[in-house]
Amino acid sequence: MSSYMNLSGEQEERAMGIHRKAIVVDAHCDTIGSWMETPSMPTFGAPTRRAERRSLGKRSEEGAIDIPRMKEGGLGCQVFAVWTAPAFYDSPLKRAVQMIDAFYLEVEKNLDSITMCMNHEQIVEAVKKGKIAAILSIEGGEPVQGGPGVLRILYRLGVRVLSFTHFPRNLIADGSGELRSKSGLTDIGTQLVEEMNRIGMIIDVSHINEPGFWDIIEMTKSPVIATHSNCKALCDVHRNLSDEQIKALAEKGGVMGMNYYRGFVETDLNKANLDKLLDHIDHTVQLVGPDHIGLGSDFDGGGGLPGLKDVTEIPNITRGLVARGYSDEDIEKILGGNFLRVFKRVLK
Numbered sequence: 001m002s003s004y005m006n007l008s009g010e011q012e013e014r015a016m017g018i019h020r021k022a023i024v025v026d027a028h029c030d031t032i033g034s035w036m037e038t039p040s041m042p043t044f045g046a047p048t049r050r051a052e053r054r055s056l057g058k059r060s061e062e063g064a065i066d067i068p069r070m071k072e073g074g075l076g077c078q079v080f081a082v083w084t085a086p087a088f089y090d091s092p093l094k095r096a097v098q099m100i101d102a103f104y105l106e107v108e109k110n111l112d113s114i115t116m117c118m119n120h121e122q123i124v125e126a127v128k129k130g131k132i133a134a135i136l137s138i139e140g141g142e143p144v145q146g147g148p149g150v151l152r153i154l155y156r157l158g159v160r161v162l163s164f165t166h167f168p169r170n171l172i173a174d175g176s177g178e179l180r181s182k183s184g185l186t187d188i189g190t191q192l193v194e195e196m197n198r199i200g201m202i203i204d205v206s207h208i209n210e211p212g213f214w215d216i217i218e219m220t221k222s223p224v225i226a227t228h229s230n231c232k233a234l235c236d237v238h239r240n241l242s243d244e245q246i247k248a249l250a251e252k253g254g255v256m257g258m259n260y261y262r263g264f265v266e267t268d269l270n271k272a273n274l275d276k277l278l279d280h281i282d283h284t285v286q287l288v289g290p291d292h293i294g295l296g297s298d299f300d301g302g303g304g305l306p307g308l309k310d311v312t313e314i315p316n317i318t319r320g321l322v323a324r325g326y327s328d329e330d331i332e333k334i335l336g337g338n339f340l341r342v343f344k345r346v347l348k
């Protein structure tokens with residue numbers, strides 16, 4: 001199979017043309033933690049060196065995301081996740097608020113390059129002005145266990161995407177890491193689905209266990225997304241989605257973001273690389289067509305592959321899709337058009 005590495009001159013020109021024209025969206029990164037005084041250590045994933053507290057505006061050799069590197073990689077819209085590490089479970093809402101504060105402080109220092117966005121219109125407007133569009137999400141519902149009232153306040157603070165769990169069980173649902181669980185959503189969880197549908201907030205089904213996933217699919221009136229999950233058929237781990245789940249997500253009009261974490265791309269970590277990630281895209285397209293795939297890097301939370309070590313290497317995805325014969329239109333959708341469609345439909 002032809003690879004992203006051996007494009008003809010003409011293919012290279014075409015790939016870069018598509019990449020420049022597209023609004024490239026990344027639905028998940030854990031970069032906020034690297035700006036914090038007390039960093040969130042990933043509990044799962046490749047060890048990330050955190051010798052130095054990084055910042056959004058300054059290019060670093062560590063981690064994967066900062067503004068100079070986002071510009072180099074042609075990234076248009078980044079969803080920044082607030083992930084409360086288990087070390088903060090005694091007071092997750094406090095930790096989440098501190099992370100949202102860190103996000104605001106970093107964005108405000110870099111307003112010439114990045115804008116916080118609440119909806120689709122603002123994203124398009126920011127990109128038109130040559131800025132990166134930033135969206136705030138919460139990964140793991142621990143800060144929202146107080147129910148819809150807490151959710152509404154976090155929405156007012158700018159949070160537009162929420163996944164109900166990380167790996168463990170909480171008061172909303174059970175994470176996919178609870179291997180013995182047979183439980184779906186709690187009452188708080190069902191209230192959150194209803195309220196998120198009502199106020200226009202996007203439900204993220206990455207990390208939730210299967211019974212919780214099916215409860216959400218049954219209840220939600222809006223499309224849902226999986227910000228950073230791959231195909232179980234190609235890499236059988238609990239964090240990936242089965243073909244049945246992918247079909248259900250697609251039927252709801254949703255999108256799944258391809259995750260660059262080695263262990264979710266290939267169970268044999270030594271074999272994980274960008275071409276293997278592209279196999280996940282091929283598989284999803286064969287299953288449900290090209291309208292339900294996006295990118296969800298998991299950068300700065302363990303994501304990164306040979307050929308895709310940081311955000312500067314995102315154009316390799318475009319090269320790979322060109323090498324595999326995808327049309328310009330489908331590549332644009334995969335790079336960001338599909339996620340933008342859901343943002344437009346759900347966010348107010």
Ligand SMILES: [Zn+2]
Nearest residue numbers: 139207228301
């Ligand atoms: Zn995650």
